[in-house]
Amino acid sequence: EDWDLTLDGTTQDGKDLQLAASNLKHSDIPVAFPTETVYGLGADATRSAAVKGIYKAKQRPSDNPLIVHIASLKQLRRLISVPNSSADIDPIPQIYHPLIRRFWPGPITIILPVPEDSKLAPEVTAGLRTFGARMPRDLLALALIKTADVPVAAPSANASTKPSPTAAEHVRYDLDGRIEWIVDGGPCDVGVESTVVDGLNSPPAVLRPGGIGIDLIRTVPGWEDTVVGYHDVSMKGDAAPRAPGMKYRHYSPKAPVMLVEATGGKQPSSSDLARRLGSSGSVGLVRTKRWKRMGDGAAKGEVAGEVASLESTPKGAGTSASPLEAMLQETSRHKKQLHAEEVIIGHGGKPFTVWDMCIGPDTASVARGLFSALRELDRKDVDAIIVEGIDDEEGDIAAAVMNRLRKAAEVKLEQL
Numbered sequence: 001e002d003w004d005l006t007l008d009g010t011t012q013d014g015k016d017l018q019l020a021a022s023n024l025k026h027s028d029i030p031v032a033f034p035t036e037t038v039y040g041l042g043a044d045a046t047r048s049a050a051v052k053g054i055y056k057a058k059q060r061p062s063d064n065p066l067i068v069h070i071a072s073l074k075q076l077r078r079l080i081s082v083p084n085s086s087a088d089i090d091p092i093p094q095i096y097h098p099l100i101r102r103f104w105p106g107p108i109t110i111i112l113p114v115p116e117d118s119k120l121a122p123e124v125t126a127g128l129r130t131f132g133a134r135m136p137r138d139l140l141a142l143a144l145i146k147t148a149d150v151p152v153a154a155p156s157a158n159a160s161t162k163p164s165p166t167a168a169e170h171v172r173y174d175l176d177g178r179i180e181w182i183v184d185g186g187p188c189d190v191g192v193e194s195t196v197v198d199g200l201n202s203p204p205a206v207l208r209p210g211g212i213g214i215d216l217i218r219t220v221p222g223w224e225d226t227v228v229g230y231h232d233v234s235m236k237g238d239a240a241p242r243a244p245g246m247k248y249r250h251y252s253p254k255a256p257v258m259l260v261e262a263t264g265g266k267q268p269s270s271s272d273l274a275r276r277l278g279s280s281g282s283v284g285l286v287r288t289k290r291w292k293r294m295g296d297g298a299a300k301g302e303v304a305g306e307v308a309s310l311e312s313t314p315k316g317a318g319t320s321a322s323p324l325e326a327m328l329q330e331t332s333r334h335k336k337q338l339h340a341e342e343v344i345i346g347h348g349g350k351p352f353t354v355w356d357m358c359i360g361p362d363t364a365s366v367a368r369g370l371f372s373a374l375r376e377l378d379r380k381d382v383d384a385i386i387v388e389g390i391d392d393e394e395g396d397i398a399a400a401v402m403n404r405l406r407k408a409a410e411v412k413l414e415q416l
């Protein structure tokens with residue numbers, strides 16, 4: 001029924017995890033850890049000083065509430081149960097039961113009422129009377145939370161406004177010198193944040209699209225009429241958007257992002273790009289379909305966006321791996337990293353560089369590769385990043401991807 005995990009703390013890796021967990025439990029400097037969506041920056045959700053450490057490290061406005069991560073339903077019930085209430089009343093509202101059974105552990109966050117005399121530090125909820133709870137499915141995340149044995153408040157582990165981190169090196173790049181621990185689980189599987197849902201109001205609402213698509217949510221009993229709450233509210237400029245984090249500048253690399261909406265349907269050509277951006281400089285191009293390379297025959301290599309595999313080294317072959325070793329191997333398997341390919345285009349006598357990346361062709365790959373691609377192109381110091389959008393209607397997490405891209409984009413190109 002309930003998710004549980006047994007750990008063998010005798011391996012070297014296990015010791016490291018225990019040290020990280022001990023920091024999480026006792027220190028006021030947050031610990032970064034992998035989840036299946038993005039890396040989180042975690043602190044003990046019951047200690048104000050620890051939670052303040054998150055806002056400090058991220059330089060994040062403190063009116064933006066944090067998600068509380070738990071490793072078991074027992075842990076969640078312990079957190080929200082009201083003293084002296086009847087033992088047979090489940091503190092988790094009924095509406096969430098089928099959703100939890102279906103998607104936890106996994107990329108969905110549920111909004112719960114903050115109980116009276118809550119153990120949660122007030123900094124977690126930023127003054128709201130509700131809070132978000134999530135049970136991640138990444139085994140290292142679960143192991144860390146379980147070992148620390150505290151509910152873990154964690155936003156994404158990027159510097160505020162930057163694209164969310166989907167690999168440990170992204171966290172290091174943003175927060176080096178500000179934190180002491182990063183638990184490295186390799187690149188994240190999903191690549192966009194969890195879906196935030198509110199079942200406390202009727203009809204239930206998706207406040208932030210994410211790793212679990214609305215179509216899938218609507219197949220759950222009691223969730224058939226789920227609406228996209230965030231769009232309704234914030235599009236009208238409501239002063240109190242229901243997912244407060246959505247009002248901030250987000251997911252922005254250094255270079256301006258130009259988004260080509262999928263309906264544009266046309267591949268940017270080199271002369272289109274040059275016309276838009278001036279005749280010199282460099283541009284990053286993030287493609288999401290199997291388009292042919294865009295160069296004028298000056299391309300190196302055959303296929304753009306080469307995919308290199310980061311193979312994990314099997315540990316202790318022949319010997320029986322401890323549960324922890326087994327999970328470490330599991331989390332680093334089948335992980336892929338994307339690379340940009342340089343294409344030089346002659347334009348009006350001046351060379352024009354395009355860093356060409358393909359993160360497609362399917363929605364899951366686009367979601368997994370998007371933030372990483374934006375960061376990779378930032379490191380190339382491009383003057384602009386052009387991203388080919390995908391069709392929202394593709395369902396699943398396409399809506400989540402386009403939500404992030406529209407926030408990151410300063411310029412929207414319907415047609416080039």
Ligand code: TXA
Pocket residue numbers: 035037038039040041064065066067107109111128130131132134136154155156157192193194195196207208242243244245246
């Ligand atoms: O996948 C994820 O959710 C990642 C990983 C680390 O778990 N976390 C994450 O946290 O994305 P953060 O802080 O970057 O985003 C939390 C989102 C924000 O949009 C925030 O406004 C919303 O959840 N949120 C948190 N508490 C809320 C509440 N009580 N009511 C409405 N929205 C809430």
Ligand code: MG
Pocket residue numbers: 155156164
């Ligand atoms: Mg975030």
